Amino acid sequence: MAISKWTGELDLTFKHDGTRTVNGKTYYQGGLKVLRPTYLNGSPHPTMFLINLGGGFVDGDRYRTAIHFEPRAHAVLTTQGATIVFKTLEDKVEQYQTFHLEDEAFMEYISDPIIGYTHARFYQHNRFHLSSTASMFYTDILTPGYDQEGKPFNYHYLQLLNEIYVDDQLVVYDHLKLDTQKNKVTDIGYMEGFTHMEACFYMSPGVNQKVVEAVQEVVQPFMLEDCRVGVTLLPTSGLTFRILAHSTGAIQEVINAVHQFVMTTYHEEDAQFLRKY
DSSP, X not given: XXXXXXXXXXXXXXXXXXXXXXXXXXXXXXXXXXXXXXXXXXXXXXXXXXXXXXXSBOTTOEEXXXXXXXXXXXXXXXXXXXXXXXXXXXXXXXXXXXXEEOXXXXXXXXXXXXXXXXXXXXXXXXXXXXXXXXXXXXXXXXEEOOOTTOOSOOSSEEEEEEEEEETTEEEEEEEEEEETTXXXXXXXXXXXXXXXXXXXXXXXXXXXXXXXXXXXXXXXXXXXXXXXXXXXXXXXXXEEEEEEEXXXXXXXXXXXXXXXXHHHHHSSSOOOOOOOO
């Protein structure tokens, strides 16, 4: 049997059986695993926890995830805990994630933070392929990690590349790289004095400027000295919002508020409570 080039691999499929969404094909090996689906609070949509078995990413790790939602499938995905990127003195860590959402499918993906420790180099490439009738709510959080001398931003770089395709047409190309070796990431135009960042994409057929304005009202109470939020309409049926803050907790409060508002207002159901600490 050939040895995989990947440190960890995960393949998941969801399908609707006429009554509820069920987990179909599941494959994992190496450093990635997924727990069995749980139907929280009587929901017809499964919640699944994605796990990194190694406790963190190290020099040269390569991870691949592919998740497929068949028509009308709806599932909630979350990580079991934060993704820790330890020092990568020889080679960066790379993670490739692909998501396919067919007609009327819905993916809620609420991840824990990606934490870059001293000298960490991390690259994540996401590709989302959506039908024009599909929906998704996806989040990523970037935070600085432990440093022996207590200095902030001692990771080398954290890099996120997101491509969103709707009906096979590229509609969003979002490239974020926080490189502490080339730029002062605390400056204006980068983190602007903050330490933690979040990026969220909400895609759904009904998203328009009115939805953006409604979400702006939801986040307004959080716009304090220790938190900044920007909400932008995408050039298709979707929006993105970014959060700058000084703690993961502050970011998660905003995410929870927006997630709950979106689910109750536009999808007529409550968001699942996924806090793990």
